[in-house]
Amino acid sequence: VSAVSSTEIAAALIELLGSETKVSTGSSILAHHAHDGGLIEGRTPDAVVFPESTDDVAAVMRYATEHRIPVTPYGAGTSRGGKTVPLFGGISLDLSRMDAIVAVHPDDFDVVVQPGVLRKALNARLAEHGLFFPVDPGADASLGGMASTNASGTTTVRYGGMRPNVLALEAVLADGSVVRTGTRARKSSAGYDMTNLLIGAEGTLGVITELTLRIHPIPEKTVVARVSFDDLANASKAVVALTASSSIISRIELLDAHTISIVNAHFGTELVEAPTLWIEYGGSKKAIEDDIEFGREIWEELGSIDIVVEGDPTAQHRIWEARHNFGPALWARHPGKTSTGTDICVPISELPSAIAYARTLIDETGLDVSLVAHAGDGNFHFVFMVNPASDEPALVKRIYKSMAEHALACGGTSSAEHGIGVEKQGFLLLEHGDLLPAMRAIKAALDPAGILNPGKIFADTTRA
Amino acid sequence: VSAVSSTEIAAALIELLGSETKVSTGSSILAHHAHDGGLIEGRTPDAVVFPESTDDVAAVMRYATEHRIPVTPYGAGTSRGGKTVPLFGGISLDLSRMDAIVAVHPDDFDVVVQPGVLRKALNARLAEHGLFFPVDPGADASLGGMASTNASGTTTVRYGGMRPNVLALEAVLADGSVVRTGTRARKSSAGYDMTNLLIGAEGTLGVITELTLRIHPIPEKTVVARVSFDDLANASKAVVALTASSSIISRIELLDAHTISIVNAHFGTELVEAPTLWIEYGGSKKAIEDDIEFGREIWEELGSIDIVVEGDPTAQHRIWEARHNFGPALWARHPGKTSTGTDICVPISELPSAIAYARTLIDETGLDVSLVAHAGDGNFHFVFMVNPASDEPALVKRIYKSMAEHALACGGTSSAEHGIGVEKQGFLLLEHGDLLPAMRAIKAALDPAGILNPGKIFADTTRA
Numbered sequence: 001v002s003a004v005s006s007t008e009i010a011a012a013l014i015e016l017l018g019s020e021t022k023v024s025t026g027s028s029i030l031a032h033h034a035h036d037g038g039l040i041e042g043r044t045p046d047a048v049v050f051p052e053s054t055d056d057v058a059a060v061m062r063y064a065t066e067h068r069i070p071v072t073p074y075g076a077g078t079s080r081g082g083k084t085v086p087l088f089g090g091i092s093l094d095l096s097r098m099d100a101i102v103a104v105h106p107d108d109f110d111v112v113v114q115p116g117v118l119r120k121a122l123n124a125r126l127a128e129h130g131l132f133f134p135v136d137p138g139a140d141a142s143l144g145g146m147a148s149t150n151a152s153g154t155t156t157v158r159y160g161g162m163r164p165n166v167l168a169l170e171a172v173l174a175d176g177s178v179v180r181t182g183t184r185a186r187k188s189s190a191g192y193d194m195t196n197l198l199i200g201a202e203g204t205l206g207v208i209t210e211l212t213l214r215i216h217p218i219p220e221k222t223v224v225a226r227v228s229f230d231d232l233a234n235a236s237k238a239v240v241a242l243t244a245s246s247s248i249i250s251r252i253e254l255l256d257a258h259t260i261s262i263v264n265a266h267f268g269t270e271l272v273e274a275p276t277l278w279i280e281y282g283g284s285k286k287a288i289e290d291d292i293e294f295g296r297e298i299w300e301e302l303g304s305i306d307i308v309v310e311g312d313p314t315a316q317h318r319i320w321e322a323r324h325n326f327g328p329a330l331w332a333r334h335p336g337k338t339s340t341g342t343d344i345c346v347p348i349s350e351l352p353s354a355i356a357y358a359r360t361l362i363d364e365t366g367l368d369v370s371l372v373a374h375a376g377d378g379n380f381h382f383v384f385m386v387n388p389a390s391d392e393p394a395l396v397k398r399i400y401k402s403m404a405e406h407a408l409a410c411g412g413t414s415s416a417e418h419g420i421g422v423e424k425q426g427f428l429l430l431e432h433g434d435l436l437p438a439m440r441a442i443k444a445a446l447d448p449a450g451i452l453n454p455g456k457i458f459a460d461t462t463r464a
Numbered sequence: 465v466s467a468v469s470s471t472e473i474a475a476a477l478i479e480l481l482g483s484e485t486k487v488s489t490g491s492s493i494l495a496h497h498a499h500d501g502g503l504i505e506g507r508t509p510d511a512v513v514f515p516e517s518t519d520d521v522a523a524v525m526r527y528a529t530e531h532r533i534p535v536t537p538y539g540a541g542t543s544r545g546g547k548t549v550p551l552f553g554g555i556s557l558d559l560s561r562m563d564a565i566v567a568v569h570p571d572d573f574d575v576v577v578q579p580g581v582l583r584k585a586l587n588a589r590l591a592e593h594g595l596f597f598p599v600d601p602g603a604d605a606s607l608g609g610m611a612s613t614n615a616s617g618t619t620t621v622r623y624g625g626m627r628p629n630v631l632a633l634e635a636v637l638a639d640g641s642v643v644r645t646g647t648r649a650r651k652s653s654a655g656y657d658m659t660n661l662l663i664g665a666e667g668t669l670g671v672i673t674e675l676t677l678r679i680h681p682i683p684e685k686t687v688v689a690r691v692s693f694d695d696l697a698n699a700s701k702a703v704v705a706l707t708a709s710s711s712i713i714s715r716i717e718l719l720d721a722h723t724i725s726i727v728n729a730h731f732g733t734e735l736v737e738a739p740t741l742w743i744e745y746g747g748s749k750k751a752i753e754d755d756i757e758f759g760r761e762i763w764e765e766l767g768s769i770d771i772v773v774e775g776d777p778t779a780q781h782r783i784w785e786a787r788h789n790f791g792p793a794l795w796a797r798h799p800g801k802t803s804t805g806t807d808i809c810v811p812i813s814e815l816p817s818a819i820a821y822a823r824t825l826i827d828e829t830g831l832d833v834s835l836v837a838h839a840g841d842g843n844f845h846f847v848f849m850v851n852p853a854s855d856e857p858a859l860v861k862r863i864y865k866s867m868a869e870h871a872l873a874c875g876g877t878s879s880a881e882h883g884i885g886v887e888k889q890g891f892l893l894l895e896h897g898d899l900l901p902a903m904r905a906i907k908a909a910l911d912p913a914g915i916l917n918p919g920k921i922f923a924d925t926t927r928a
Contacts, residue, residue, distance in 0.1 A: 185871075186811075
């Protein structure tokens with residue numbers, strides 16, 4: 001904890017940034033930036049700063065380094081696991097005002113954005129050119145936050161997550177220096193890959209102030225197949241077969257019967273309440289028809305009980321809105337409870353056994369749990385609704401640990417797309433204990449004062 | 465330079481590794497590992513070590529760290545620019561005996577290999593499963609070397625270079641510790657991206673001892689279109705239009721008239737000696753026909769003077785063999801000279817002007833120069849044949865610098881796929897001077913004694 005008082009910090013920042021409107025100490029704003037709706041308890045920041053330029057960010061970082069004040073970057077606040085929660089107070093650096101789309105280069109399939117741009121706003125703009133940015137974590141996240149978390153989501157099976165879709169970054173390092181990584185060229189081998197080092201660093205190595213992103217043509221046509229099975233095992237086996245059979249599948253989401261029942265209750269749909277794949281195909285009409293025809297053979301062989309092929313864009317939109325708003329639907333159903341989820345990812349052939357194993361562990365607990373999976377990547381989330389004041393969070397953590405150990409044994413990861421934050425530091429130790437000294441050495445080299453998002457990723461080396 | 469004598473080093477290594485056959489001080493072997501056929505003069509290593517296991521590599525690194533002996537990793541020796549040339553003697557660590565294909569997982573589209581596996585041998589093995597590893601730098605490079613260089617090549621326009629195709633690595637760090645990065649899962653957000661940090665680090669941060677690679681289905685059908693134009697400007701404009709028009713193009717190579725004339729002379733072909741695109745399509749018969757039909761419109765609009773569509777696999781193979789052996793063909797033509805090439809990459813819309821600008825600079829020199837470009841990525845190589853003892857290398861470097869400055873101004877890079885090594889350290893300064901302190905801090909953090917491939921990437925911080 002810094003030796004400088006909240007009042008001094010706010011006054012100094014106002015003077016530095018030349019404007020009172022860029023610094024807030026209002027209690028509701030401080031409280032809003034003190035948590036992420038999850039289980040992590042932080043310490044209310046001393047001030048929330050709303051920089052409007054890279055220069056503002058650099059000024060904040062120089063000040064923070066000089067006075068050893070923790071800085072926790074904050075985007076749209078949609079992430080979980082404690083990544084945006086200030087553990088030691090200090091400055092919450094809210095980048096939402098840096099929300100300009102700086103340049104669109106349709107011929108080069110790239111776009112330059114500030115970190116506070118939200119992905120839906122970006123896609124609305126890109127649609128004018130018949131283009132889109134594919135990474136889709138569900139929530140309307142900020143691009144800077146998505147890069148810092150190494151976000152992925154429903155379309156990753158086809159387009160990849162953030163890494164293959166970020167060409168270049170501008171960032172402010174702990175000492176206030178402004179650096180540019182990568183270029184707008186499609187590839188580069190000029191020195192160490194600082195772009196990918198900042199992606200997924202959860203704001204512990206630098207503050208991203210600009211991103212150059214790869215963008216893609218919107219497919220000519222899109223069709224969604226909803227395919228239900230009588231059990232989860234067959235649904236997950238179908239995923240393995242599908243990923244090998246088609247190159248134009250852009251989404252393979254797996255939902256269990258309980259998840260579908262919640263969707264039906266909340267969104268007024270009448271979907272078959274059975275384990276179901278939502279499969280999106282994007283391409284030419286002919287290619288889609290061919291691949292769905294081939295898919296039908298797979299589904300029927302695995303005993304599918306219902307197949308609906310949906311070509312209408314409005315109906316498709318409704319499906320993905322339900323998928324993206326499943327979290328809020330779940331929260332509305334369990335007032336007073338908090339959701340906590342697993343984020344396992346395994347090699348695709350291991351998906352059926354990994355889900356079956358998880359299901360066995362879960363069934364013993366009696367907790368309310370729903371399965372939503374980016375199944376085409378081998379990534380599955382079990383979402384638990386828990387009472388934070390009970391022993392339920394600890395119980396979930398124990399189950400998650402067993403799932404993580406199982407995943408690691410079959411070549412998978414404990415953290416596919418949500419990052420480490422605070423909650424999963426034990427899993428990082430389990431998964432990459434051998435790498436932690438090197439990761440810590442990099443952190444110490446780039447942020448010797450330990451002021452950038454302290455307490456995240458590795459608890460014991462970043463305390464400010 | 466180490467204080468330990470060559471004799472002591474060799475004796476100690478033989479004892480450590482328990483075998484005389486793993487250590488060589490034979491003069492021809494030492495000489496072979498002292499250069500890469502390019503312009504960089506190194507210092508003959510004290511010993512060449514041929515490790516046969518990760519344990520061997522770890523033992524070498526522990527010894528080297530203890531005695532402050534430089535270690536220069538060596539794969540197949542196909543890279544240029546000095547990356548494998550020992551600048552301070554010490555140990556050349558030749559990984560060619562670690563050439564096992566450890567596991568093929570066709571259902572998960574991944575393969576686990578040791579670093580000394582050559583890409584052609586890997587593809588011969590994968591062909592049994594209808595699969596292939598796409599990254600194709602031309603030479604029959606080793607996979608460990610390709611990762612360390614961040615190699616790419618002819619197929620990158622469709623499949624990407626090494627980064628999106630490496631899932632996980634095992635590596636030995638400077639202190640001899642063995643670490644594993646990534647997993648076999650398609651994605652992970654578990655801590656810093658150590659996989660991409662090692663990729664392209666040119667052996668300065670660790671020695672790669674195992675790689676888990678993504679593999680891909682061999683397309684159902686492949687067709688190559690050879691399209692010639694009356695000038696280079698129209699050929700490069702066609703590239704820009706093509707990249708936006710088809711998603712099944714797997715190669716777009718651009719060769720100028722001089723390059724084609726050398727190919728004809730060396731390989732006995734009778735290709736039209738004009739600026740030419742070699743475009744490979746891979747997919748279904750129908751999709752290829754459709755896309756070539758669309759391509760024809762583009763080519764004809766830009767005044768193509770010759771179009772040959774080649775469906776025969778043997779004829780296609782002959783084309784790519786000529787492309788891949790263009791270097792040797794050129795060397796055979798200029799005995800006593802050395803080749804040195806540029807490796808610029810620009811956003812695709814800038815390709816025509818970047819090539820035109822380079823051509824102007826080059827025409828003033830009167831040097832023998834050939835253009836071979838991975839044009840679909842915006843990456844072009846001008847290959848110069850120079851007399852190492854003359855002022856020609858310095859002249860080429862001056863031109864390259866002007867080309868690099870032009871590329872940076874339009875959002876490109878000076879080093880697309882060949883890395884920095886020794887030759888391009890000045891360009892790295894030009895391109896990422898702001899990032900060098902962070903890169904150097906990482907190097908110092910992971911290799912405090914500076915023994916891993918000293919003198920590469922940044923000259924002044926890695927001297928052993």
